Amino acid sequence: MAKLVLVNPGKDYEYGVHEPLNLLTLAAYVQKHGHKVAIADQLAGEDVLKKIKRLKPDFVGITGTTAVISDAYEIAEWCRRNGFKTILGGVHVSVMPEEALQYADYVVKGEGEDALVKILEGRVEKGIVTGKVITDLDELPKINRDMINVKYYQKGKDRTPGTHLHFVPPNTRLNSVLFTRGCPFNCIFCHNSWRGLRVRFNSAQRMIEEFKELERKYKTQAVFFMDDDLLCHKPRIKEFCRLYKKEKLRIIWGCQARVSTIDREILKYLREANCKQITFGLESGCQRVLSMLKNDTTTVEQNRRAIKLVKEAGILACGSFMIGSPTETEEEIMQTKKFILENDLDGVGVSITTPFPGTKLWEMCREKGLIPDKIDWRNFNLNKLTFGLTDISQKRMEEIRNEFEKIILEKNPGLSPRNILNVAIRHPSKAVRRLLENPGAVPVILKRMLKKGIG
Ligand code: B12
Structure with missing residues (x-):
């Protein structure tokens, strides 16, 4: 041993x-x-x-x-x-x-x-x-959250109110789950583009067992599915929703899915099983850039339609976007801004396109000579890539990023002045750095304070 x-x-x-x-x-x-x-x-x-x-x-x-x-x-x-x-x-x-x-x-x-x-x-x-690829995920033993500080993670939303978990109210015990490995699509920026593995998932029964344990043992109130695309196999999710109702579970949950999997029927199942948020990788408001990033598998129109259907079903529709992709022009980035402003998303995340090693995007950038010889991997966090992939200057990209930051703040109710103050008190150096990096946020926060006070 x-x-x-x-x-x-x-x-x-x-x-x-x-x-x-x-x-x-x-x-x-x-x-x-x-x-x-x-x-x-x-x-x-x-x-x-x-x-x-x-x-x-x-x-x-x-x-x-x-x-x-x-x-x-x-x-x-x-x-x-x-x-x-x-x-x-x-x-x-x-x-x-x-x-x-x-x-x-x-x-x-x-x-x-x-x-x-x-x-x-x-x-x-x-x-x-x-390593050897695990073919049947249900054969893996059940995880034991007692090995970590569960309480710390359960307070994750309160510590980081600006996070993507818009469906989680303050003071809610939160946990994460993951029941899938792999993804059938090959978006060029994603790790699945090099892993090239078959999609595998746990059975609905196994998912329910984990939900039951979370609710009963850890008193979990909200769960986020980390699966790249929860709806990639609909029969299993329908079965999960059916069992969820049968077991009378109460946990509210959010997930990530692809826009092409959304229809009224599946949304009915999800809503009845307490799904409160669906996040889509919408990536760009410009069809040319979207097609490049997602290998021609989605359209801007599909993105619009999915947002509409999800909202109609009474579920929060959230989207993540990428700006600064190779060959992208400023005009194309502004199409993304327009898309965000025109579509009534409940939460928005915008990241700087980052070529993670091994991905198709990494190879593309290397071929174009865009990757510097010396790299600080700490900057590969989707926020502060220090080398540009476009013809737009780094200074201009920063200004554009600040413009987007303002929209993100407007769209994120979690970032109320009170929440920001709470976090700033706990992490003062980070708060000062954030403010210096995003001066555009100041007027938005002040405007909110004037409107609502601190609370
Ligand atoms: C959960 C998750 C997170 C969580 C927790 C991260 C963590 N440390 O576990 C949070 C939200 C914190 C997070 C943050 C980020 N994430 Co993340 N995240 C994921 C996600 C959705 C699931 C990870 C997971 O558990 N997978 C399932 C397990 C089974 O797979 P695995 O992690 O690869 O682990 C297997 C092997 O790699 C290996 N292995 C892993 N560790 C070890 C250690 C040892 C000793 C051994 C022997 C083997 C081994 O064995 C595991 C079992 O087979 C993946 C996407 C995905 N579906 O995998 C992205 C992913 C890992 N994240 C990604 C990114 C980019 C980020 C961020 C940089 C984004 C950001 N700016 O916030 C940060 C980085 C912060 C961090 N702490 O690492 C990328 C990573 C790309 C890269 N090259 O680094 C991924 C792959 C998503 C993607 N679309 O490309 N992430």
């Missing part, structure tokens, strides 16, 4: 809204194979080095998306210096295994369950280990 500590790296409290489902899944699998495992959660404010020193594991396994990989590498270096066998896994190192191997003894490419057990049992050599 080996002893393992799994680490969730990252110091930005804004990332700590959803629990680390990937580590919980790995932990449950490793435990089922007879090994001892704990989770050290830097995102939830734990001192991970102290915990590792205290637990003295045989192995430390660290995950990381691109945005937090520098934190992951720092921890990995420390572990190696202190004599712990170190494993790196997750989306970033799966496409950059050689880079990661400079910091760890083992690097796992792809799905980690099987590879991790082999490493713990000494059945593979040090170096890059390729």
Whole structure:
């Protein structure tokens, strides 16, 4: 039996809204194979080095998306210096295994369950280990949220009121779930464009079991589905909604879906099972850019229609958009602004197009010579890419971004002056930086204060 500590790296409290489902899944699998495992959660404010020193594991396994990989590498270096066998896994190192191997003894490419057990049992050599794809997700053992600070994550919305979870009222206990791996579409900016894996999902029965546990054991009141496209297989979701009603569950929930899957029938099922928000990757108000990003699979008209239908069904319709894609012009970006203003979305997120390593977009940008030689992965967070992908100057992009920031604030009731003040008191340096980065937000906040006071 080996002893393992799994680490969730990252110091930005804004990332700590959803629990680390990937580590919980790995932990449950490793435990089922007879090994001892704990989770050290830097995102939830734990001192991970102290915990590792205290637990003295045989192995430390660290995950990381691109945005937090520098934190992951720092921890990995420390572990190696202190004599712990170190494993790196997750989306970033799966496409950059050689880079990661400079910091760890083992690097796992792809799905980690099987590879991790082999490493713990000494059945593979040090170096890059390729994971085996799990074909039946229901065969994976149930996750155990007692391994993390559930209460911390349940308050995620109150800590980060500006987050995308518009359906979650203040003081609501929130959890996240994920029942799908993969996506049938290949949007060029998404990790699915390199993973190329078949879509797999848990059965409706298994989903209901987790909902029941959340409601009864953790008193959860709201859930967000992290699945890339919850509706990619409708019969299963209809069955989930049917069972939800049969079990008389009360949790309210939100999810992400593709506009092409929306029709009145499925919306009726979702509404009756307490679905309160659907978020779409709407990406652009310009058909040329949308077609480029989504491989010609959706249209601006479909986007409009989906928003209308969802709102008609009494569910919040939210959208995320990307600006600054390769070849995009300022006029095309303004079509996105127009789309947001014309369509009555209940929540809007706008990110700077970011070429994550391995994606088709990354390859496209590399071919065009847009990727600099020296990169700070910390800037790969969808907000502050420091190199441009368009002909628009970085200064002008910042101004455009500020214009969008104003619209985001208008559309986000969670960002009331009271909520902003609360967060600013808890995280003053971050608040000052935010304000300096987005001066355009000041008049909007002041306007709200004049209209509503602080509360
Ligand atoms: C939940 C989630 C989040 C949560 C939690 C993140 C986390 N640390 O778990 C939150 C909201 C915080 C988040 C934030 C961000 N996310 Co996010 N997120 C997801 C999401 C929807 C699910 C992740 C998941 O649990 N997947 C299921 C598990 C089973 O898959 P997995 O994570 O790949 O893990 C498997 C393997 O990678 C491997 N593995 C993973 N870790 C380890 C560790 C070891 C030791 C081993 C051996 C193996 C291993 O084994 C796992 C099981 O097979 C994915 C999309 C998706 N559907 O996967 C995006 C995704 C991971 N996020 C993404 C991005 C871009 C971000 C942000 C940068 C966005 C932003 N600015 O806010 C931030 C980064 C912050 C952060 N802390 O990492 C991208 C990552 C791209 C990249 N190259 O980094 C993804 C892939 C979405 C996409 N469309 O491309 N995210």
